Amino acid sequence: MKKSILYFSIFILFLGCSGLEESEKEKIRKMNATGEYIYRSSDDTFFSIDPPKRHIRENYPWEESFIGNQVRITKEFFRCMGSSQNPPLKKEVSGQPAYTFDCGGMLQHSLPLMNGKEFTYPVLIDLLNYVQERTGKKVIITCGHRCPTHNTYSDRSRFNQTSKHMIAAEVDFYVKGLEWSPERVVEILLEYYANHPKWSEDPKYVNFQRYERETNVSMLPWYNKEVFIKVFKKDEGRDLENAHRFPYVSIQVKWDRDAEEAVTYSWSKAFNGYLRY
Numbered sequence: 001m002k003k004s005i006l007y008f009s010i011f012i013l014f015l016g017c018s019g020l021e022e023s024e025k026e027k028i029r030k031m032n033a034t035g036e037y038i039y040r041s042s043d044d045t046f047f048s049i050d051p052p053k054r055h056i057r058e059n060y061p062w063e064e065s066f067i068g069n070q071v072r073i074t075k076e077f078f079r080c081m082g083s084s085q086n087p088p089l090k091k092e093v094s095g096q097p098a099y100t101f102d103c104g105g106m107l108q109h110s111l112p113l114m115n116g117k118e119f120t121y122p123v124l125i126d127l128l129n130y131v132q133e134r135t136g137k138k139v140i141i142t143c144g145h146r147c148p149t150h151n152t153y154s155d156r157s158r159f160n161q162t163s164k165h166m167i168a169a170e171v172d173f174y175v176k177g178l179e180w181s182p183e184r185v186v187e188i189l190l191e192y193y194a195n196h197p198k199w200s201e202d203p204k205y206v207n208f209q210r211y212e213r214e215t216n217v218s219m220l221p222w223y224n225k226e227v228f229i230k231v232f233k234k235d236e237g238r239d240l241e242n243a244h245r246f247p248y249v250s251i252q253v254k255w256d257r258d259a260e261e262a263v264t265y266s267w268s269k270a271f272n273g274y275l276r277y
């Protein structure tokens with residue numbers, strides 16, 4: 001017990017001595033310290049900082065796939081809707097039964113190819129997304145690409161034999177919530193060109209005309225340099241994909257803005273332009 005008191009006293013003495021030494025050092029430092037004023041202007045800086053600018057936040061990857069509340073339309077929405085589950089269609093030819101079979105749909109063939117990649121004319125995607133953006137409503141694509149087999153299966157009418165659906169240059173659709181106002185949808189499509197940063201100054205794109213020759217619709221179609229727009233009323237243009245009860249809008253591409261050439265149907269493009277799996 002006595003020993004521990006002795007050690008404790010030595011420890012306290014040691015602490016006291018080192019404290020004294022520190023305060024002595026501080027006194028000497030203060031005695032020898034000199035000072036001087038620092039002179040500088042209020043705008044002196046070591047480096048300059050640019051005034052802050054307001055930036056709009058970039059979208060996260062998952063936000064890119066939406067337009068408002070609607071899923072952004074991509075070429076995936078244009079895939080052929082044929083199905084090997086569809087039963088063969090029977091028709092009498094010269095007294096003999098003939099059967100038309102459907103294709104296997106997207107499981108058995110690709111979209112048309114352009115430069116080795118699957119493809120749909122970008123203007124169709126842009127126009128449909130514009131409609132979604134302007135209306136806040138969902139565009140329902142009833143028919144995008146139709147391979148030749150499914151084209152025949154779906155609609156054997158004369159007008160359909162050279163359909164641009166086969167080369168992914170045509171789309172049929174209606175807008176959920178505007179099912180009975182297809183003309184309003186057409187107005188928005190025309191507005192796309194009037195507001196387009198590149199085409200709004202070009203009368204060939206902005207000025208639409210009405211097509212007065214024979215077609216398969218009663219309402220005169222609209223056209224500019226790039227697209228041809230038809231409205232099918234509720235009793236017109238019914239085929240396998242458009243077996244619904246609504247009027248619908250059809251857009252065909254007339255002019256390829258990237259390749260700067262007319263877009264026309266050809267047997268070779270329709271039949272050889274895609275991969276079969």
Ligand SMILES: [Zn+2]
Pocket residue numbers: 080081082103104105106109146147148149150
């Ligand atoms: Zn098909």
